[in-house]
Amino acid sequence: MVPFSAAIERAAAATWPASTVQRADGWLLRHCELLRRKRSNSALPPEQGWSRGGVERVEEFYAARGAAVIIQVSPLDRHAQLDAALADRGYRLVSPTEVMFADAGQVSVACAAGEFDVRLEPRPSPSWLAAVEAVGGAPEPSLDRVPQPARFAIAERGGTPVGVGMFAGAAGWCGVYGMATHPDWRRRGVATALLRAGARWAAESGSRLFLQVEVDNPGARRLYAALGFRTAHRYHYRVR
Structure with a gap:
């Protein structure tokens, strides 16, 4: 382990x-x-x-x-x-x-900027909430419980939201949450553009990145591994 x-x-x-x-x-x-x-x-x-x-x-x-x-x-x-x-x-x-981790600086270098503009906001603004819905997601009702430092990311193409994500820091670590891409823009580099922006922000404070991906999502696991993420451990839930 x-x-x-x-x-x-x-x-x-x-x-x-x-x-x-x-x-x-x-x-x-x-x-x-x-x-x-x-x-x-x-x-x-x-x-x-x-x-x-x-x-x-x-x-x-x-x-x-x-x-x-x-x-x-x-x-x-x-x-x-x-x-x-x-x-x-x-x-x-x-x-x-599967829980994966990586050096933020290395991920920022491994991720291509691509053709997307990525904006980081310190809080879940109305524009970020609208972007979540625009890409087909549903904003979590407890975002006010996410403490600072945090950044809410929007990837845009021509002013249109195509992807969102959230990055939240604690004790030298930065969690990657809520990554979502509009169905029409999948496999076109939206996720890597979001990760690049979030990793650069995390690297400024010397934080490592971590994320959680379900084992039955091999495509996402391969993407993260290609960007430098390694497995820290696995877990599952037991429900009574």
Whole structure:
């Protein structure tokens, strides 16, 4: 396992925090009624060790909120015993995901500028929200919880939005979120143009990049690997 795994998970939790965050027996318990995102509505296990009692307290936390019990088994290679125990308790496995990281400066060099103009905004302005909808996405309802420093990116061609993304920093890391390209412009370099702009911004503060991509999206994984991203770890969710 890459040593960065724990640091990345801490940064991921910090760059887009849930509305309710508690710690219990080393577990990070997250709940957000506004979002369906599993990361904002799941428990992250302790970095070292776990107990049956801890799992039961996780279950009590979500039961008290009328929410499904979701556990993010991460890093997966460190929590094999927990994963097996959850399976025995009837938890089903969903959304296997790969976490990748890269040097921001190297990514900015590897990404071609292309034929697109990319604008970075410090907050989710009306123009950025409109761009998300224009490329076929739906703005998350909890963007006000993304702390600074952050940048909201719009890629345009001839003044028309063709792609969007978000970059959020914490503790020397910069998370890449919400990358979306208009269907008519896919495979034409929009994503690399967005990453180039975000990576250059992250490099100014010396931050490394990280992102999360589902395992069943091999095209995106190949793109990120070609730009210098490497695998830090994998995780999946267990849902009761």
